[in-house]
Amino acid sequence: MNIKIALAEDNDVSRRSFLDMAQMISEWRIVFTAVNGRECMEKLSELKSSELPDVVFMDIEMPGVNGIDAISMACTLYPGIFFIALTVFDDDDKIFEAIKAGARGYLLKHEGHQALKDAVTNVMEYAGAPMSPAIARKTLQILSRSNDISKLPKGSMPQHLTTREKEILQYTVNGWDAKRIAVQLCISTLTVRKHIENIYHKLHVQSKAEVMNMAHKNNWLK
Numbered sequence: 001m002n003i004k005i006a007l008a009e010d011n012d013v014s015r016r017s018f019l020d021m022a023q024m025i026s027e028w029r030i031v032f033t034a035v036n037g038r039e040c041m042e043k044l045s046e047l048k049s050s051e052l053p054d055v056v057f058m059d060i061e062m063p064g065v066n067g068i069d070a071i072s073m074a075c076t077l078y079p080g081i082f083f084i085a086l087t088v089f090d091d092d093d094k095i096f097e098a099i100k101a102g103a104r105g106y107l108l109k110h111e112g113h114q115a116l117k118d119a120v121t122n123v124m125e126y127a128g129a130p131m132s133p134a135i136a137r138k139t140l141q142i143l144s145r146s147n148d149i150s151k152l153p154k155g156s157m158p159q160h161l162t163t164r165e166k167e168i169l170q171y172t173v174n175g176w177d178a179k180r181i182a183v184q185l186c187i188s189t190l191t192v193r194k195h196i197e198n199i200y201h202k203l204h205v206q207s208k209a210e211v212m213n214m215a216h217k218n219n220w221l222k
Contacts, residue, residue, distance in 0.1 A: 003120060006053035007033045008040040008070065009086070010062045014109055018057065021113035028120075036062040037070025044078060053081060055120050058103070060087040060094055068094070068101045075102035082123040084130065095135060096204055105130035160202055168195045172208065173215035 005028045009015040015033060022028050031053045034040035044052065056074070060067040071083045084105035085098040098106055104123045107115065111132060122128035161169065171181045178196065182189040205211050214220075 002029055003027050003055065003124070004029055004031045004051070004053040005120070006031045006040070006043070006056045008035070008037060008056065008062065008067065009033065009059040010035045011059070014059070014086075017109075018116075021116060024113045025117050027117075037065030037067055037073075040070055041065070041073060044074065044081075052078060054124060055082045055084060057084050057086050057107075057116075059109075060085055060098060068097045071098065071103050072101040082120075084119055084123065104128075106132070106135045108132040108134060158203065161199065165195055165199050165202070168192060169199050169211070169215075170220065172196060172199075173212055173220050 005022060007015065007018055007022075007030070009018060015035075019030065019033070022030055031047070031051065032043045034043055037058075040056065040058070058067040058071055062070075067085060071085065074081065074083065082104045083102060084107060085103040086107055086109050087094060088109050095106060105119050105128075107119060107130065111119075115132070119130035122130040167185070168181055171184065176184070178189050178192040182192045185192070200206065200211070203211065203214065205214065
């Protein structure tokens, strides 16, 4: 079986390490490597459909077009390709963003060649979602927190928010901006914005609109 593999990775050492491991997998053929998401998209566009990779390993943190944006674009244009995200960090937001973008797996870069081989087999033969153990634990934590929020009694704010965060969240969903909240609480605008950033992180939202939507669904407005 000849499995076509591509890699988008900006770090020279990581790229060489990956290629060294790929050489240990006889079933693989490397179609191309790219140093960022833009180059990856360009190389995909230059290939005939029969030469497109079956699996693309995509580094998340790259200059220019990052891995998450590249996965999002490529999944629409090339639905037959499986994308597996690579990272050195088990960061909650990055995991969530990569999965939303369309990544079928999420691996830490220190994984050995057998883990890479197993990941490809998992997505291609079993339609699975391979993850490094540390990533899998993080994902379960994210899902658990999201489930906890959905189970809250209407009107109850998530308990993993601090008292101050709940206070600022209440002002935010009632339409107050950071400057007005800062004056009301006698703290700096910068501090308010940092609290709001933490709230977004804990609720796994990206914008005030998402917070407002969550607030309406859970009756957080007072």
